[in-house]
Amino acid sequence: MNATDTAVVARLAGVGKRFGRRAVLHGIDLTVRTGVTGLLGPNGAGKTTLLRILATALRPDAGELTVLGDDVLDPDGRYRIRQRIGYLPQQPGFHEWDTVYDFVNHVALLQEINDSRRRQSEILRVLDIMNMADCMHQHLRWLSGGQRHRVALAQALLGDPQLLLLDEPTVGLDPYERLRFRQVVSEVARKNAVVLSTHSTDDVAALCDEVVVLRLGRTAFTGCPAAMIAAADGHVWLSDAPGPRAATWWRAADGHYRHIGDPPPGADLAAPTLEDGYLHLVSRS
Amino acid sequence: MSWHLQSDTIGAYATGRLGVASAGSVEAHLLECGMCRAKLAGLAQSEAPARRRHDDSLAVILDQIDRPQPTLLERFLTALGVSPGLAKLTAGAPRLRQSWLVGGLAVLAVAVLVAQVGPGPAGVVMFVVSAPVAPALGIAFSYGWGGDPAGEIAVTAPLPVLRLLLLRTVVVLLSWLPVAALLAVALPERGRVALLWFIPAIALTSLTVALASFVGTARAATAVTTTWLVLAATTVRGTRWTTASAWLEHSFLFRPIGQALLAVIALGALVVAIARRTSFEVRRSS
Ligand SMILES: Nc1ncnc2c1ncn2[C@@H]1O[C@H](COP(=O)(O)OP(=O)(O)O)[C@@H](O)[C@H]1O
Ligand SMILES: [Mg+2]
Ligand SMILES: [Zn+2]
Numbered sequence: 001m002n003a004t005d006t007a008v009v010a011r012l013a014g015v016g017k018r019f020g021r022r023a024v025l026h027g028i029d030l031t032v033r034t035g036v037t038g039l040l041g042p043n044g045a046g047k048t049t050l051l052r053i054l055a056t057a058l059r060p061d062a063g064e065l066t067v068l069g070d071d072v073l074d075p076d077g078r079y080r081i082r083q084r085i086g087y088l089p090q091q092p093g094f095h096e097w098d099t100v101y102d103f104v105n106h107v108a109l110l111q112e113i114n115d116s117r118r119r120q121s122e123i124l125r126v127l128d129i130m131n132m133a134d135c136m137h138q139h140l141r142w143l144s145g146g147q148r149h150r151v152a153l154a155q156a157l158l159g160d161p162q163l164l165l166l167d168e169p170t171v172g173l174d175p176y177e178r179l180r181f182r183q184v185v186s187e188v189a190r191k192n193a194v195v196l197s198t199h200s201t202d203d204v205a206a207l208c209d210e211v212v213v214l215r216l217g218r219t220a221f222t223g224c225p226a227a228m229i230a231a232a233d234g235h236v237w238l239s240d241a242p243g244p245r246a247a248t249w250w251r252a253a254d255g256h257y258r259h260i261g262d263p264p265p266g267a268d269l270a271a272p273t274l275e276d277g278y279l280h281l282v283s284r285s
Numbered sequence: 286m287s288w289h290l291q292s293d294t295i296g297a298y299a300t301g302r303l304g305v306a307s308a309g310s311v312e313a314h315l316l317e318c319g320m321c322r323a324k325l326a327g328l329a330q331s332e333a334p335a336r337r338r339h340d341d342s343l344a345v346i347l348d349q350i351d352r353p354q355p356t357l358l359e360r361f362l363t364a365l366g367v368s369p370g371l372a373k374l375t376a377g378a379p380r381l382r383q384s385w386l387v388g389g390l391a392v393l394a395v396a397v398l399v400a401q402v403g404p405g406p407a408g409v410v411m412f413v414v415s416a417p418v419a420p421a422l423g424i425a426f427s428y429g430w431g432g433d434p435a436g437e438i439a440v441t442a443p444l445p446v447l448r449l450l451l452l453r454t455v456v457v458l459l460s461w462l463p464v465a466a467l468l469a470v471a472l473p474e475r476g477r478v479a480l481l482w483f484i485p486a487i488a489l490t491s492l493t494v495a496l497a498s499f500v501g502t503a504r505a506a507t508a509v510t511t512t513w514l515v516l517a518a519t520t521v522r523g524t525r526w527t528t529a530s531a532w533l534e535h536s537f538l539f540r541p542i543g544q545a546l547l548a549v550i551a552l553g554a555l556v557v558a559i560a561r562r563t564s565f566e567v568r569r570s571s
Contacts, residue, residue, distance in 0.1 A: 055441045075563055082443040093434030101319075106374065107435070110442035110449075114370040124326050133323035155438065 007033045009068060009163050009193035010054060016062030017049055024049050025217045027063065032163070036189045038204040039197040040278055041214035047197040048090050050214065051167050054195060055087040068162055083112070086161035090168050090197075092152040096141040100132060100151050103140055107155040126154040129184055145172055153181070157188070164188055166196040170203050182206055201275040204228075213281045220281045225274055232272035232280040235260055239267035247283040290314055290321045299328045358456065367452065374444070375452040385426040386460060389419030390468075397471045406529035409474045413533060414517045416465045416482035418510045421489040423457040424450070424497070425506035446565040447558065450502075454494055462486065478530045481539050488547040488554070489513055495554035498561040 010032035017025040025046045032054075039047045052058040054067060056078050068084050070077030095103055104123050113119040127133040130150040140148065149172060156164060166185075170178055185194050185207055198204065204211055204225055211228050213221040221228060242249050242257045243264020252258045259267060260280050272280070290298075290311060297303045298311045315322050355363065355372070362372035392415050400408025433439050440446060465486070469479045489509050496505035520536035533539040538547070 052437075057437055057441050079443055082441055085441065087438065087441045089437040092438060093436065095435060103435075107438055107442065109370045109374045110439055110444045112370070112443050114368065116369070119370075124323075128323070128327065133326060134320045136323065137319035 009033060010195075011066050012063065013065075014063035015050075015053065015060045015065050017046075017053060017058065017060055023217060025053075025060075028219055030212060030219065030222065032193055032195055033210070034189070034191070034193050035209035036185060036207045037193070037195045037210040037212060038208035039195065039212050039214060040199070040201070040204060041197075041220075042282055045214040046217040047214055048167055051087075051165050051195065051197060052089075054163070055085060055089075055165050056081055057087070057089075083159075084162045086156035086158065086164045088152055088156040088166045088169055092155075094140045094148065094151070097139060099137050099139055100127065100143070101136040103151065104136075104155050104158070108158050111159050113159060122158055126157040127151075129157060130154040131180065146174065146177055149173065150177070153184075157184075160192075162192045164192060164194045166194065168197055168199070170198055170200060201273075201278050205274050213278065215282050220284075228277040228281070229272050229274050230277070232260065232276040234269065235280050236270045236272045236276045237263035237267035238270045239264050243267065248279055289318065290324075292324070295321060295325050295328055299325055362452070362456075371444075371448070371452065374449055375456055385419060385423040386464070389416075389423070389461065390464065392419070393465060393468045397468055400472050400474070405525035406474070406523070406527070406532055409472055409478065409529035410521060410523075410532050412469065412472060413478070413482045413529075413539070414514070414521065416469075417485035417489045417513065419465075420454075420457045420461045420486055421493045421506050421510050421513075423461060424454055424490060424493050425502045440565075445562065447498075447562040450494060450497070450565065451558075454490060458487065458490060474529050478533065481533055481544070484544050484547050484551070485513070485538065488551040491551040491554040491558075495557040495561070498558055498564045 008031055010030075012028050012030040012032075015025060015028040015030075016023065028050065039050065041047050049058065053060050053065065053072070056067070056072055059073065065072045067081045070080045072078055072081065095106065098106065101123065104127065105119065108119045108123055113122055123136075124133060127136050130153050132147065132150050132154055135143070135147065140151065143151070149169075153166075153169060156166065164185075169185075170181060173181060182203075185196070188194055189207075189209075196203070196207075208225060211221065211223065211225055212219055213228070221231060237243075237246070237259040238252075238256045239259065240256065241264060242251070243259055243262070245262040245264070246259035247261030249257055249259040257264075258270070258276075260276055260283060263269075294303075294307075294311060298308060303311060315325065355369070356376055358376040359369070359372040362375055363369055367375070393412060396408050396412035396415060398408070399411060400406075439449075462483070465482065466480075469482075472479050493502070493505045493509045496509060499505070500508070517536060517538060520538060521532055522535050523532035537543040
């Protein structure tokens with residue numbers, strides 16, 4: 001095994017998924033490596049479906065997928081994968097009457113962390129990381145949205161997973177919590193792989209080594225954030241008046257009109273940002 | 286908790302610098318207070334070298350609170366050979382268990398009352414027909430109505446979902462069968478008739494587990510119990526002057542052949558559930 005092989009955590013080749021007659025993912029090819037991979041894309045693009053497939057919650061119905069060297073379609077492989085991943089669903093449900101500690105304990109037992117001493121220190125470790133150790137005996141239904149979110153994140157960290165899958169982990173976090181979250185993810189990504197979906201290009205700029213843009217169930221872009229910015233090179237224009245032929249335009253805070261796509265007459269080319277790159281990729285028809 | 290330990294007290298405790306008497310009162314507070322315990326856990330981590338010799342008493346303290354004594358149910362399961370972790374999981378979410386147990390009890394209590402004071406055998410019939418329904422619903426409820434609320438986390442965990450489901454099913458049956466049998470003693474009817482609910486209870490439970498591999502526990506329980514109630518309601522009949530056993534045996538469900546058939550169904554369904562165990566391990570709804 002050479003150095004580049006060890007960095008590959010998941011490999012998808014032609015992965016497709018349909019619900020009934022409706023195809024939601026088409027031929028996804030992707031290699032996930034150690035570090036942070038960001039999934040961007042409009043609502044309905046298939047981010048959650050892709051994360052569920054990686055988490056072994058859904059079976060792909062076309063293509064091949066190995067996670068941490070195991071085939072997701074093989075029952076024994078799936079078992080080994082599940083031992084080594086952590087997953088934050090987009091809408092994690094809770095046992096509302098449980099305390100924070102009991103809930104995380106429940107997940108730790110499902111994770112087969114059977115030695116009670118080890119389980120206990122692992123629970124304290126993840127609650128401490130998410131700053132929830134001081135309310136571990138509170139009942140979940142009395143917690144605020146942000147606190148519940150941190151509990152959900154904490155359970156995903158149990159057992160120090162080699163692949164951490166986070167579906168919209170930064171939604172509803174305040175700026176301080178977001179900062180804390182970024183620290184946690186950066187720490188995890190030093191040794192392991194993190195795949196997260198987000199609507200925030202700020203998250204991508206702050207965290208991601210690799211970006212995948214999904215659009216209508218296909219990958220519209222795969223590459224590093226700098227390459228995503230470069231994708232909009234020559235497509236971002238500034239002018240004093242709006243030009244309706246552009247794919248998107250808006251009035252920026254400085255009073256200029258920013259266009260992505262066809263420029264209005266007399267517009268100046270501008271240096272793209274990560275957000276421009278994203279908008280350019282998803283607004284192309 | 287209206288008061289908390291001072292940080293330096295916690296520090297002194299963590300490094301073993303407190304006398305026995307004060308350490309005792311600190312420990313008493315720690316047993317009650319999650320916040321101070323968390324502070325202590327944090328301190329203990331940062332002061333690792335100094336704390337070594339104190340490790341054991343700290344571990345004991347944390348143990349007592351964070352691993353409460355196993356409940357009766359947990360100890361019972363462990364005695365049956367279930368691992369302590371699995372026993373804890375099975376016994377978990379007690380609220381979910383209590384709701385159906387109470388509901389089922391209420392229905393049976395009404396049936397007993399009707400049997401005692403009402404005219405004719407309607408109460409006994411009601412008892413026998415409704416007693417099998419509770420454990421089937423209990424399976425759905427022990428996962429939360431509409432499935433385990435944290436189901437998406439559960440299916441992606443390594444522990445096989447069917448193992449937990451079967452264990453919880455056993456718990457549901459073990460808590461329901463004795464309760465229903467005790468209440469059956471209060472029926473005016475004795476002997477075989479008062480026990481005609483027993484095999485159906487096991488059959489409905491087993492069928493619910495098997496069907497759950499296709500449609501999830503909530504829908505499975507609804508379908509199985511509704512079918513049972515409709516079948517029973519349309520086939521059981523009699524008059525005010527006939528006996529409960531005549532009412533019931535008007536239906537094939539309660540004749541020996543029907544009971545034997547239900548026993549076969551119970552076993553068959555269990556085989557189906559085990560054969561389909563991997564289908565419990567992917568999520569079904571959106
Ligand atoms: N269980 C399901 N059954 C049917 N359609 C689904 C299901 N889950 C997702 N979809 C559809 O698949 C598409 C992609 O959804 P999703 O993966 O949730 O996208 P995203 O997370 O990017 O918003 C959406 O159109 C959604 O309606
Ligand atoms: Mg989504
Ligand atoms: Zn305190």
